[in-house]
Amino acid sequence: MARRKGLGRKKRSTVREKMWEEKHEDSFTHDLARHRRGRLRLGEAVDAVPGQPEGKCLPNATVITHSRRWAFVSYDDGLSDAPENPGPLCRIDERLREEEESLLAPGDRVQVQFEKGEGVVVAAAPRKTRLMRLGGVHSRIKQQVLAANIDELVIVASVKKPLFSPGLVDRFLIAAQQGGVEPVLCFNKIDLDAPPAAFLGLYQELGIPVFCTSCITGEGIQELEDCLAGKLCVFAGHSGVGKSSLLNAMDPELKLVTREVSEATLKGRHATTAGVLYMLHRDIRVIDTPGIRALGLWGLSAEEVSLYFPEIATESLYCKFRNCTHIHEKNCAVQKAVQQGVIARARYESYRRIRSGIEAMKPDWL
Numbered sequence: 001m002a003r004r005k006g007l008g009r010k011k012r013s014t015v016r017e018k019m020w021e022e023k024h025e026d027s028f029t030h031d032l033a034r035h036r037r038g039r040l041r042l043g044e045a046v047d048a049v050p051g052q053p054e055g056k057c058l059p060n061a062t063v064i065t066h067s068r069r070w071a072f073v074s075y076d077d078g079l080s081d082a083p084e085n086p087g088p089l090c091r092i093d094e095r096l097r098e099e100e101e102s103l104l105a106p107g108d109r110v111q112v113q114f115e116k117g118e119g120v121v122v123a124a125a126p127r128k129t130r131l132m133r134l135g136g137v138h139s140r141i142k143q144q145v146l147a148a149n150i151d152e153l154v155i156v157a158s159v160k161k162p163l164f165s166p167g168l169v170d171r172f173l174i175a176a177q178q179g180g181v182e183p184v185l186c187f188n189k190i191d192l193d194a195p196p197a198a199f200l201g202l203y204q205e206l207g208i209p210v211f212c213t214s215c216i217t218g219e220g221i222q223e224l225e226d227c228l229a230g231k232l233c234v235f236a237g238h239s240g241v242g243k244s245s246l247l248n249a250m251d252p253e254l255k256l257v258t259r260e261v262s263e264a265t266l267k268g269r270h271a272t273t274a275g276v277l278y279m280l281h282r283d284i285r286v287i288d289t290p291g292i293r294a295l296g297l298w299g300l301s302a303e304e305v306s307l308y309f310p311e312i313a314t315e316s317l318y319c320k321f322r323n324c325t326h327i328h329e330k331n332c333a334v335q336k337a338v339q340q341g342v343i344a345r346a347r348y349e350s351y352r353r354i355r356s357g358i359e360a361m362k363p364d365w366l
C-alpha cells in the first residue's frame with residue numbers, strides 16, 4: 001500500500017513473522033570465534049569512514065529489532081533502494097562496546113556500512129530519549145534500554161477487564177519523565193464502562209493528554225491517531241488492556257497477535273516476546289516491547305520521588321521540614337492538602353507506595 005512509509009511490504013512481513021531471528025540466531029555461534037579487537041563507546045564509529053569526521057556516527061538507518069549480533073534495520077530514504085544495499089539484516093560490528101546501557105534498542109539511529117555484500121552496523125548515535133528497565137543484579141548491563149528516541153509513551157489502561165489501576169499509571173508517568181518522553185494516557189474499553197471521571201480530570205489537570213477509546217466501537221481511535229501521527233511511540237500498560245488491539249484498530253493491516261483476556265485471572269497473557277518497531281500509516285511508528293511491563297524507576301532515590309509528582313512537589317514548599325517525607329511528619333502541607341482534597345488521594349497513595357518500594361530496596365549501609 002502506498003500510504004505506508006519506510007519498510008517495503010516484503011521486508012516488514014519478515015519482521016512480523018520474526019522469522020529472521022529463527023533463521024539467523026544459529027549463525028551467531030560462528031561469530032563467537034571472531035577476534036575482539038579494540039572496543040568503542042556508544043556514538044563512535046568503528047572505522048575512520050572516508051569523508052566523515054573520525055569517531056563520529058553518521059546515522060543512515062533505524063533499528064527495527066535486534067539480537068546480540070544482528071540488527072534488522074529500516075534505511076533512510078534514498079538508501080533502501082540503493083543497488084549496493086544487501087538488505088535490512090545487518091551484522092553488528094563486534095567492536096561496538098556495550099557499556100552500562102544496552103548497545104542497541106529498537107528506535108536507535110545507527111550507521112550501516114556496506115561491506116562485501118553485507119550491511120554492518122558500525123556506530124550507534126547517542127539517544128535523545130530512552131525507556132529503560134534495570135538490568136538484573138548479575139547482569140553486566142545495569143540499564144537495559146527497551147526503546148530509544150521515543151516521542152510519546154502511550155500509557156494504556158482499561159476501564160474494566162482488567163480494572164483501572166492508578167498506581168501503574170503513576171509509575172509509568174515517572175518513567176516517562178525520567179527518560180525525557182512525553183506521556184499520553186489512553187482509557188480503553190469504554191464500551192464496557194464509563195471512564196473514571198475523577199481520574200480523567202486529575203490527569204488532564206496535570207497537563208497529560210487523555211484519550212478515551214474503544215476498539216469495538218472505534219470511538220476515540222481517530223483522535224489518538226491524530227496525536228501520534230509522525231511520532232515514534234511505545235504503548236505501555238497491563239497485559240490485556242488492549243495495546244495490540246489499539247494498534248490493530250489504528251492500522252488494520254498490522255494484524256498484531258491479540259489474545260483473549262484469561263477469564264480466570266482477568267490478568268491476560270503475554271503474547272509477544274521481543275521488542276520490535278512497527279511502521280503504521282501516517283508515519284506513526286510504534287515500538288512493541290514486552291519488557292515495558294517491568295519498566296524500572298532506575299536510579300531514583302526515595303527523596304526524589306516527590307519531584308516527579310508535580311502537585312506534591314509544589315505543596316511540599318510549605319512543609320515545616322525541608323526534608324519532610326510527607327508520610328509521618330506533623331505540619332506537613334502535603335498531607336494537609338490530601339485531607340482537603342487539593343491533592344488526589346490516589347496520587348498520594350501512589351507516591352507512598354513508590355517511595356516505600358524504593359526504601360525497601362535500599363541496602364542497609366545507606
Ligand code: GDP
Pocket residue numbers: 188189190191192213214215216237238239240241242243244245246257258259260261268269271
Ligand atoms: P494487550 O495485552 O494490552 O495487547 O491486549 P490485547 O490487545 O491483546 O487485548 C486483550 C483483550 O481485550 C482481547 O480479548 C481484546 O479483544 C479485548 N479488547 C481490546 N480492546 C477492547 C475494547 O476496546 N473493548 C473491549 N470490550 N474489549 C477489548
Ligand code: ZN
Pocket residue numbers: 316319320324325326327329331332333334335
Ligand atoms: Zn510534608
